[in-house]
Amino acid sequence: MKNLSGWNRVVFCALIFAARSHAQTRTGSSFTKPELALLTQCEALEHRFDRRALLFHDTMLDQHLAGAATPLLPDLPPTHVHWRFLVLRDPLVNSFSLPDGTVYLSTGLLSLLENDDQLASVLAHEIAHVTNGDAFAFQREYRKKETVRSVTTLAAVASSSVLGGGIAALLAPDLLAEAIVAEGGRPIQLWITSGYGDEAEHIADQAALGLLARAGRDPGQLARSLDLMNDPLDELPVLTFAADRAKLRQRLTGLQTQPAASRAVDGKSYFAAAENAIRENITMDIDSRRFRTAVASARRIQTAHPVDARALYVLGEAYRVLGPRTAEPSAEERSPEGRRAAVKNFASRTAEEEDKILAATPPGRAARDSNWKKTEALFQEAAHLDPQLADPHRGLGVLYSEQNRIDEARVQYREYLEMSPTAPDRLQIENRLAALDHPGTAH
């Protein structure tokens, strides 16, 4: 394998992939009881996502995903596989597949990707996992390891029988950790957040390259999509497979022999299909303190619709919440130390505390003043472009209130309430107005 390079390697891996795919064509009765239980759990997972309104439904996007995936699919689906491609409302960059053929992409990932070939590369990678039966292999391995671990733990507990049950559990940190497993139990949580293991991921990447080439896509876009994941604008303390730099670097190393993204791929059709998901993800990015990512997505939408009042409003709002930060992280912030510090600050400070600390520094103040100017200009332009749109007045009210321009804030809030008498946030704005009229009351 080490002697192979470039496309020879792709062909070699494609052959392995094909062989493994063939091996997966099993009859229903050849599935073990735990494997069948896993398939049942996959069905329940979708119900669970749906119950919590986590599935993002958009006819155009759904059709686009199916269209991008179809040329990548094997001629015959493995047993128990019904291919489906769903979008999850989740600002974290992530994608995962279930052994029943359901592939989930997060809105955070869709906001990051640039074109259809990158989308296809993510889909191809997940399709390869399903076809390879990686979930079943992972589950088998997990159960073996857990059995050994449990026996060891039980032996430790038995040997310290003088201790009560509560203390016994302290001897078994791994079992205590079970208390924080995700709802699907540890195996599903692990492969959703951490991937299937280095070897399986490498094989899936190589298989994806073969599938992309077969479908007439640019295989170089797989590495490009990993590059995008490897350089996020915001850090989060949640480490998913797509945000784990060590694993991304390893995957990129595995792709080094491939040609780089060979041609500029037009991103227009991709953006048109994913636009609603990207728009919705901006709100989630803001809620999860991914302010820079929110600005980047809002810029993308505003670039596509330069005279759309709503797009201008969304960009203005993104700049407002960006506050004392720059739109792009500095070299220091991009360094490993900077990224670690960002994760630490995220976990230990509230958003308000962080804003306050940053705004107390000269660069923070400068960034905040610059962002405020941009915000005001964008809100005013939006209000000018569409005089019927109430949101820019709400935004100006919030901005002026932050800037202590109380009278102007009052005017804008009142205008918003007049223009939008049935706004869902009417109570919130009335509370804010009351707080402006009576400083010191809850705001």
Add this chain to the structure above:
Amino acid sequence: MKLQVALLALWGAVSVLGDGQVNAKLKNGNRQMKSILVLPAETTITMFGFKGSQGLWPENDKFEDDLTALVGKTLTLHRAKISATPLAEVSAANRQELAEVQRKFDSVQAQILRSRGGVRKGRYSLGDSVAGYAAASSADTLVFIRAKGRLPVNLKVGAFLMPELDGQLTFVDARTGEILAFLEFICDSHNWMKSVDQLVSHIQESLIPVWTSL
């Protein structure tokens, strides 16, 4: 001796963590909770055994709905006006709005769990955008319920491995989004899965710090 000291320190730490955290505003009697909206509970129940853990999704759904109703019923005993709608009864159209509020809470809860003491100082808030949550328009307080439960596949093994449920009730000001109280309850038997009513005494006990505010 060293082990005894370590265990004592650990017991002390656990006791402190187990105490409810109440915002000074509530503790001083400056704030009363008269009309409470209990949001649908979000729980995670897993079954564990020698070969690892696996999910219990259908059971989880039912448990969430039962727990929501139970918390509502328990709070009603304290004379507050309560509205508790299990997720199964929330319309599909309203679920997305609810999901946004729940997501906002989850991001703040992660910080509360890291430093519970901040609740007393009024450090945490979901922001006043919670006032825009239509279902809460007539409420002055929102209650978020979270719980994690573990059930053994085999009860004999479970005797060793401590089946348990730990949950949190968080009271949030429906106007400002400020966290008013963060209360925790723990049940160290598996009876809660047979009937959620087994949790009544645990929930009542956890509510003691906010009784006077209800």
